[in-house]
């Protein structure tokens with residue numbers, strides 16, 4: 448029964464196993480309800496189960512045309528399965544789909560990756576199978592699901608419900624297959640990925656153009672930089688501290704120490720800067736300062752932003768210079784054990800003026816602004832540096848500059864600049880290594896040795912290099928001893 452003849456009937460049962468039915472409305476449109484899809488068919492586009500001539504595309508390829516003609520001939524000659532049989536076939540396919548869930552998934556990647564030769568072979572095969580596609584034996588379709596057959600089956604999945612778009616699609620698919628294209632169901636043709644392998648790399652990493660080359664160049668640069676750094680480190684590690692230096696470090700618990708070690712040695716770790724306390728002593732903290740001069744009260748009396756606002760040089764002065772954040776202000780507090788008189792901060796650049804503190808009536812301690820990196824404008828920092836330089840080179844009452852160096856980082860170019868200036872102006876200075884509590888004892892000793900060696904030829908330097916920690920209190924007593932001598936014997 449063709450669709451035209453069925454056009455007048457209202458309902459036709461196809462006898463499909465799942466009650467598939469086709470409705471033809473008065474306008475000649477046919478809807479096939481197979482239980483899970485609903486498609487519209489225009490009766491005038493479909494004649495005797497085949498595409499009408501106007502749909503047989505003019506631009507079909509020769510192969511496609513041949514294929515379609517073959518189909519027509521075959522179907523005309525054969526008695527042809529009744530419509531209901533085809534529907535049941537479709538249902539069989541549906542059952543098949545259930546059994547093989549991957550059945551309707553076109554292996555696009557697979558088809559895309561097949562070489563062009565294989566593709567043409569497949570196209571040929573498709574042509575052959577296409578003739579018999581409706582007569583596909585049940586067993587064969589169930590058992591062998593190799594990729595080529597799957598492709599054919601999928602393409603023939605909906606041919607008998609030829610609404611305009613689906614028929615177009617089918618024609619396109621046929622065309623594309625005839626042309627050796629893998630663009631099925633409008634899926635974009637997958638480009639073959641080109642994977643470049645580094646022949647020297649056994650891990651076979653993928654190389655991307657440009658990025659990798661830049662990266663490798665950067666890596667090489669970094670490597671060379673680290674090599675240079677390494678050589679510096681190696682040089683540092685090669686330093687052998689003298690036995691006297693090592694014994695000083697050990698005796699004063701300088702360097703990173705475990706608290707249990709200090710506890711066993713009798714220091715009260717509950718107190719601030721415990722190593723500045725006398726071991727096994729329970730009396731008041733202030734009484735433990737052995738140098739009388741440092742028992743005096745520390746009082747702030749002047750701050751100067753410019754040299755004109757320096758106070759008169761009435762007292763011998765001991766100044767604390769160094770890079771920002773090196774621990775100048777903290778050291779003043781630690782020496783006097785008067786925490787909080789001098790303000791400190793973990794942000795570099797807190798001290799921005801030259802601050803003068805009186806320690807009793809005998810000596811002044813001067814806290815200088817730092818140089819180098821600080822949270823301040825460049826021109827402001829330059830002004831501080833100039834002020835410091837002017838102070839250390841011109842101040843008549845200045846008896847000693849304690850040049851503080853962070854033990855971890857050692858001397859930096861700006862430190863050398865200041866040293867040169869003090870050398871020229873014949874200002875006495877002494878190197879003080881700070882923050883020793885975060886460095887291993889052996890490295891503290893190495894740093895001290897390194898600096899002593901490098902400044903051996905200098906004339907204004909006062910040896911030895913001091914090692915302190917404002918946090919643990921290590922080396923503070925020794926520094927007090929040195930500085931109190933200045934206060935005692937200094938003459939204006």
Ligand SMILES: Nc1nc2c(ncn2[C@@H]2O[C@H](COP(=O)(O)OP(=O)(O)OP(=O)(O)O)[C@@H](O)[C@H]2O)c(=O)[nH]1
Pocket residue numbers: 770771772773774775776777778790791792793794795796797798799815816817818821881882883884885915916917918919
């Ligand atoms: N671990 C450790 N930290 C320290 C030591 N001395 C100072 N610090 C810390 O270092 C930071 C800077 O200390 P400051 O005394 O403000 O340093 P500064 O040199 O006066 O800094 P500026 O005023 O900015 O030039 C603070 O967070 C201190 O707690 C020390 O001996 N050991």
Ligand SMILES: [Mg+2]
Pocket residue numbers: 775776777790791797798814
């Ligand atoms: Mg400070």
